[in-house]
Structures are given as structure tokens and as C-alpha cells.
């Protein structure tokens with residue numbers, strides 16, 4: 066259970082004064098809490114991206130155009146609007162000149178109270194010279210001289226959401242900060258001192274009170290401190306899981322190489338050097354007495370399935386069983402169809418286990434797995450949640466790992482005590498980030514594509530030219546080609562998203578006839594499978610889809626990929642989508658339809674897509690562009706799972722946190738030493754509760 070010391074951090078925001086039932090929904094949206102109540106900790110980690118400096122105190126005549134200024138002025142007269150729609154003006158002056166304070170739809174009573182004629186007031190806001198006269202439209206602050214301390218000198222600027230003002234947010238953040246105590250230090254004191262890092266609470270306070278633009282940068286000491294806390298908690302959690310998995314010792318497998326070679330030689334192609342390399346590493350792991358925890362990274366189409374297939378053959382030849390898990394039943398079925406006929410030729414029994422199968426079929430599969438007569442099972446991760454027992458599970462292969470969470474990984478390692486684990490991912494994560502996303506795994510990479518692929522020609526086209534694109538599409542379909550048409554995810558609203566994709570489907574059907582299919586997030590699995598199958602068979606020629614097709618669909622003769630609003634997609638996603646075409650030897654095209662005007666980062670992303678097809682290069686570029694986006698304060702799509710850390714900009718911290726976590730867990734695996742209790746607080750604070758449960762003296 067979470068220690069009581071942390072309760073103030075996990076209180077609902079509504080417990081603070083001033084957050085009512087209506088505003089709390091705004092905070093939930095702002096802090097991405099969905100239907101759940103936002104908590105104090107969520108707000109504390111909501112950091113400013115800019116600041117307003119009100120320290121400039123010029124005289125009127127010398128105030129520069131367009132800058133924030135704070136001026137001490139005497140109020141001369143009020144001037145009500147002379148005609149409808151004109152603003153209410155208040156004129157004020159100092160020794161050097163006159164200043165107009167301008168209010169659209171101003172309430173005269175209120176303004177007379179705020180700015181009484183003949184009195185002195187301090188006003189602050191953006192000053193502009195307009196036709197030779199200075200004015201401030203809607204001053205941000207107006208205070209009497211004896212209330213000057215109420216005027217913030219430097220104000221942080223936060224990401225906001227519609228309906229929530231900066232002032233409301235600032236107030237709630239101030240009471241949130243007041244409501245939390247300092248916590249016992251979990252970081253090494255000497256290390257903190259060496260780096261000049263503040264305590265956890267001081268770091269929070271500093272982050273919400275920036276004094277200088279440098280305080281907002283990812284390498285400001287307070288930001289680094291907090292990022293390090295978050296990264297360390299993540300690395301500690303992963304180390305605990307690794308320790309748990311490694312503690313269960315593995316089995317040294319041995320097999321007759323000729324039986325494996327027979328399978329390998331039956332493949333319709335020769336393995337690439339990269340595939341051979343990965344297989345050699347896997348074979349060494351299987352033969353060794355420790356448990357394998359290996360990540361197989363390879364672009365879409367790099368041939369991971371063949372590696373999986375031969376790995377399974379090794380394990381089966383050693384007398385053990387293997388399981389292959391896919392994120393969806395569609396993909397499970399696809400793997401099954403690719404793999405089972407091949408194994409059947411060698412007397413290897415392979416079964417599919419997914420939802421919707423007849424009960425008798427499922428129970429037969431289970432019996433076979435328990436008795437050991439079934440050698441290989443292919444299914445979704447659901448098979449690890451239900452009670453499937455194995456006779457001797459030697460290898461678990463997880464495809465498209467980024468969809469799986471830590472607890473699923475634990476659940477699967479529990480199924481086959483000692484079984485080896487191979488995780489396959491098509492997400493070309495840069496090396497520095499493998500650690501944070503996957504933890505401490507060994508990595509094999511398929512850097513080389515199988516021969517016989519033709520490159521995909523990528524073009525960017527403005528949305529205004531869509532009709533021309535549809536014309537060309539019609540011509541291509543007439544030549545027998547097949548196309549994907551992808552509509553973007555609409556984050557703010559499922560309804561808008563659904564409308565967009567169904568409208569596009571209707572539009573293309575009107576232009577191209579009934580050969581256009583549709584799948585989206587709300588399509589029932591059975592219907593989705595049916596549409597996909599019809600697209601594969603050629604009954605449908607165009608597949609309109611949201612990003613549901615992203616993961617692993619294999620339709621080798623599809624040659625056209627149209628991505629609508631490509632500027633809304635991240636690079637990794639664009640790359641995955643494009644990987645759906647160019648799978649055969651026919652020439653393929655990818656059209657990135659974009660809406661003008663493009664932001665700098667979006668422009669950068671699209672040109673990277675045009676320039677290269679190498680997933681690892683794209684991943685590095687992605688990281689670089691995100692880094693730049695961050696510095697410009699326009700970060701939209703951070704890496705999942707991080708609240709304050711910016712791994713793109715704080716790469717060195719990751720390695721440090723990794724080493725630190727390893728050392729901690731080596732010396733004190735159950736966190737019972739002097740730093741133990743504080744480190745547990747850290748784990749809970751960043752909601753790694755799962756990992757804490759692994760500690761013996763929890």
C-alpha cells in the first residue's frame with residue numbers, strides 16, 4: 066500500500082479550495098486524466114513552458130513597442146464607447162506622456178472601481194504603439210501602489226485548455242504546492258550536491274517559479290532533478306522485474322541441428338545475414354542455462370517472422386514447447402497461416418488459440434498443451450490471462466511488444482518458469498531509448514532488408530490537390546493495383562474521427578464504386594477481419610482505415626499508400642504505415658497528403674519521409690526533431706510513459722539512472738537498507754506500484 070506520507074500528492078484536486086465540479090473536468094482534460102479525477106500530483110507535474118517578465122518599468126514615452134511593461138500612472142479620464150463595437154478607453158499619464166488602456170466590451174462600473182479618476186495605479190501588460198500613441202489592450206494586472214506586492218514580477222505560462230485561464234491555473238498550482246510536504250531524500254546526497262540539484266519539493270517550487278528563460282530548459286537543475294527522479298523510478302521498476310525474471314533460472318536446451326536445418330532449408334528463400342546473426346544470438350541464449358530476455362528489433366518487412374519460425378524450430382527440436390503472442394487476433398491468425406503449414410510438414414503440431422473459437426476446439430488445444438502433444442501455440446496475449454497450462458514451455462515470443470505492459474510481461478514469465486523470452490518489435494527505437502522503453506534486454510537488430518524489394522516512392526501533396534489524387538488512384542485501380550487510404554486519429558474526439566473516416570469512405574465509394582472497404586476503431590473484430598480478408602483476396606481494392614492497420618497487416622500486393630493529414634502523424638507512425646506497401650517486387654508509392662500551412666517540425670518530418678526509408682535513420686531523426694520541438698515549447702507527442710522527463714533532451718540521464726538502479730538493486734534488492742524507504746516513496750510517487758509489490762518485504 067502507498068505510504069500515508071504520499072497522501073497529499075494523491076488527493077483529488079477537488080480537495081483543494083476553488084476547484085469545483087465543473088472546473089475539475091477542465092483539469093481532467095488538461096492533465097489527460099480522461100474520466101478520472103485529476104490529483105494534486107498531476108497538477109504539480111504540469112510544468113510551464115514559457116514566462117512573462119514584468120520587471121521592465123519604463124516611463125510611457127520610452128516604453129518599447131510590443132513588449133510587456135509595468136508602468137506607474139495617474140488615471141486621467143474615462144471615455145465610454147462612442148459607437149457600438151468600439152472599445153471603452155481609460156486615459157492615464159506620467160511625466161513623459163499619455164497612455165490609453167483599452168477594454169473591449171468593458172463594464173463601466175467595474176472599470177471605474179478598478180481605475181478611479183485622479184488616483185495612481187500600477188498597470189502591467191503588453192504595450193503597443195498605435196498611430197503614434199501608446200496603448201495597452203486589456204492590461205493583465207492593475208494594482209494600487211500599496212498593493213504592489215500582489216503584482217507578479219515573473220509569471221510562468223502553462224499549457225492551457227479551453228475554459229481554463231492562466232490565472233485560475235496559477236491559483237490552483239499555488240495551493241497544490243502549499244499542500245504537499247517535503248519528502249525524505251531518495252537520491253544520493255553527495256550526487257545531488259555535486260550537481261547542484263535541489264530537494265524534490267524545492268525542485269517543484271522552482272519549476273513553478275521560473276525566474277529566467279534558462280529555468281525552463283530541459284537542462285535547468287530543477288528539471289534535471291525531477292527528470293532523474295522519474296527515470297530512476299522507471300529503471301528501478303525495470304531492474305526489479307528483471308531480477309525477478311532472472312532469479313528463476315533457465316534451462317540449457319540442446320537439439321539436433323539437422324532437424325532445425327531441415328526447417329530452415331524448407332523456407333522459400335535464403336536467410337539474410339542479419340537474420341542469421343539474430344538466430345545465432347538466440348541459439349546461444351537458448352543453449353545457455355540463464356533465461357533469455359531478448360529484443361528483436363527490425364523494420365516492417367525485415368523478416369522477423371522467419372527468425373521466430375526458426376527459433377521455434379530449435380526449441381521444439383529440444384523437446385519443449387513454444388508460444389507466439391500477437392496483439393490482435395487478426396495478427397495471430399496471420400502468423401498462424403504463415404507458420405503452421407510449414408511446421409506441419411515436419412510433424413510439428415501448431416494450434417491457434419484466439420477468442421471466438423468453438424469451445425471444443427479451445428479445450429482440445431488446451432489439453433494438447435498440457436499433455437505436450439501440441440508443440441506450438443499462436444494466440445493473443447489473452448491466452449496468458451486465462452488458465453492455459455503448458456507441459457514444458459521453453460520459449461515465449463511476443464510480437465509488437467510496444468502494445469504490452471509490464472504486468473503482461475510478468476504474467477507471461479510466470480507461465481513457463483524458466484522459459485526464454487523473445488520480444489519482436491517493428492518500432493525502430495533508437496538505442497538510447499531501448500532502455501527506457503524495454504528495460505534491460507539484450508538486443509538483436511535486423512538492419513538489412515530481404516532482397517527483391519523495390520523502394521517506395523514517397524511524395525508530399527497538399528490536400529487541395531486531393532481530387533487529382535483520386536483521379537490517379539482510379540487509373541491505378543484500373544491497372545489492378547490496391548491501395549490503403551489512411552485517415553488520422555482525432556485525439557480530441559472519437560466522433561469527429563469516425564465522421565472523417567466514414568465521410569472519406571462515402572466520398573471514395575462515390576468516385577470509385579463498391580470496391581472500397583472501411584475499417585476503423587469501432588468496427589467489430591469479426592467485421593474487421595472480414596473486410597481485411599476481402600482486401601487481401603482482391604474483392605476490395607481500396608481500404609479506407611484509421612491507424613488500426615498500423616500493426617503488422619500483410620497484404621503483399623498492395624502498392625499504394627495514401628495518408629491523409631500526414632502532418633498530424635508522428636514519424637514512427639508514418640514509417641510503419643508506409644511499410645505496409647513495397648512488400649512485393651512491384652513499384653509502390655506513398656502519398657503524404659498535408660494541409661497547409663505546415664509547422665516547422667511537420668515540414669521536417671515530411672521531408673525525412675521523402676528522403677529515407679531506413680527505419681533506424683528515421684528513428685534518430687524523430688528524436689532530433691522532437692528535441693527541437695521541445696526547445697520551441699511546442700511538444701505535442703512526447704514519448705509515452707513520461708511525465709516530466711524529456712529523454713530526447715536528457716539522454717545522458719537515462720544511462721546514469723540505469724547504472725544507478727542496477728547498483729541499488731544489487732546492493733539492496735528488497736529496498737530495506739538506509740535509502741530503501743525513501744526509494745519506495747519514489748516508486749509510489751511515479752506510480753510504479755507494480756514494482757513495489759515485487760519487493761519481498763513490501
Ligand code: ADP
Nearest residue numbers: 334335336337365366367368369370371515516
Ligand atoms: P516483419 O514481421 O519483420 O515485418 P515478415 O517476417 O512478415 O516481416 O517478412 C516480410 C516478407 O519478407 C514476408 O513475405 C517474408 O516471407 C519475406 N522474407 C522474409 N525473410 C526473407 C528473406 N531472407 N529473403 C526473402 N524474403 C524474405
Ligand code: MG
Nearest residue numbers: 369370464617
Ligand atoms: Mg511481423
